[in-house]
Amino acid sequence: MSTQLEAEINKFDSINAIEVADTPPSSWYLDQQFYELDKKVLMNNWQFVASVDQFTESGSYIAGSFCNEPYFIIKTEAGDLRAFYNVCRHHAAELLKGEGCTKDIVCPYHAWNYSLDGQLKKAPQMAGVKNFNREKLSLSEIPLKVWNKFILLDFSGNSRALDTDLNRFDQKLVELGTNQLKFMCRRVYEIKCNWKVYIDNYLDGGYHVDHLHKGLAGQLKMDDYRVENYKTWTLQSCAASLNPIQSEGIDFKERIGQEALYGWFYPNFMINRYGNIMDTNWIIPTAPDHCLTIFDYYFLPATSEDFISASIKASEQVQIEDVDICQSVHRGLSSKSYSTGRYAPTLEGGAYLFHKLLKEDYLAQLR
Numbered sequence: 581m582s583t584q585l586e587a588e589i590n591k592f593d594s595i596n597a598i599e600v601a602d603t604p605p606s607s608w609y610l611d612q613q614f615y616e617l618d619k620k621v622l623m624n625n626w627q628f629v630a631s632v633d634q635f636t637e638s639g640s641y642i643a644g645s646f647c648n649e650p651y652f653i654i655k656t657e658a659g660d661l662r663a664f665y666n667v668c669r670h671h672a673a674e675l676l677k678g679e680g681c682t683k684d685i686v687c688p689y690h691a692w693n694y695s696l697d698g699q700l701k702k703a704p705q706m707a708g709v710k711n712f713n714r715e716k717l718s719l720s721e722i723p724l725k726v727w728n729k730f731i732l733l734d735f736s737g738n739s740r741a742l743d744t745d746l747n748r749f750d751q752k753l754v755e756l757g758t759n760q761l762k763f764m765c766r767r768v769y770e771i772k773c774n775w776k777v778y779i780d781n782y783l784d785g786g787y788h789v790d791h792l793h794k795g796l797a798g799q800l801k802m803d804d805y806r807v808e809n810y811k812t813w814t815l816q817s818c819a820a821s822l823n824p825i826q827s828e829g830i831d832f833k834e835r836i837g838q839e840a841l842y843g844w845f846y847p848n849f850m851i852n853r854y855g856n857i858m859d860t861n862w863i864i865p866t867a868p869d870h871c872l873t874i875f876d877y878y879f880l881p882a883t884s885e886d887f888i889s890a891s892i893k894a895s896e897q898v899q900i901e902d903v904d905i906c907q908s909v910h911r912g913l914s915s916k917s918y919s920t921g922r923y924a925p926t927l928e929g930g931a932y933l934f935h936k937l938l939k940e941d942y943l944a945q946l947r
């Protein structure tokens with residue numbers, strides 16, 4: 581074990597009450613060694629990669645990359661969802677790109693051909709090859725499970741079990757008629773900050789909403805903002821304002837409905853549910869100072885194009901404000917003047933929970 585790295589992890593004291601706790605040292609956000617640890621931690625936690633809505637027919641697929649692991653999810657002829665490393669067993673070329681629908685999986689390099697369930701069917705020009713066992717050359721599979729309408733992947737093959745307590749949130753989504761909502765579109769944002777800066781920003785219990793997101797704050801009854809922290813997830817909720825500040829092109833009463841719910845699931849996934857809308861945020865680190873936030877938007881199937889585009893525009897405004905402040909925080913964390921900060925005890929319990937869980941996982945990775 582690297583004692584220097586362990587010492588840096590332990591600079592964050594996770595035993596103290598939040599009233600006296602300091603936030604993790606800035607090295608957690610800047611150092612390459614922590615970035616390597618982060619990737620291992622994420623690989624050891626189920627990743628919310630896509631929605632079942634995105635796979636309508638046999639052969640529907642989506643390819644992507646997570647922490648340098650190319651993967652794809654596909655619907656087989658039997659109607660099952662399966663996930664595989666997107667890597668040909670011949671010379672490792674990526675097999676599928678983007679998303680689409682296919683009858684079989686053909687490598688663009690030498691045309692090795694796999695069935696939708698990953699079996700090698702044809703390997704052209706391999707006459708004369710010896711000790712070639714076709715069965716052993718199936719695509720390498722990634723464990724997949726479905727929770728609510730989300731497809732989760734286990735990139736380590738050994739991820740921690742999902743918190744059974746998550747059923748509470750599932751129940752809430754069901755009660756709110758979330759099944760009726762359908763995946764509509766995905767937006768990807770690049771942010772020049774460590775991925776944890778973005779999560780911290782999400783978990784400050786609405787602390788920054790009044791001040792940074794004036795437009796959003798005008799749609800919410802901010803004195804009603806509540807934070808509930810569970811074992812590995814948090815729920816922030818806030819009733820809609822009775823008199824939302826109106827702006828052109830969208831009815832904010834319709835957009836927020838009665839209440840906004842913001843669920844965070846350790847370590848890097850959020851579900852935001854309001855009105856007849858859901859958006860999810862999947863955060864992918866790509867460098868110590870860079871991450872992607874992937875927004876998936878869900879609406880009722882009959883929602884008008886105008887409402888969808890106005891709603892996404894309102895959401896993007898909040899995202900622009902968050903991206904700007906997260907990049908600013910990352911630059912500040914890099915300053916020699918800063919090492920640790922403090923928590924607002926009644927608001928930032930979610931961020932403290934995140935850091936405590938992360939510390940446990942960091943230490944587990946070193947053992």
Ligand SMILES: [Fe+2]
Pocket residue numbers: 781788789792793898902
């Ligand atoms: Fe924000």
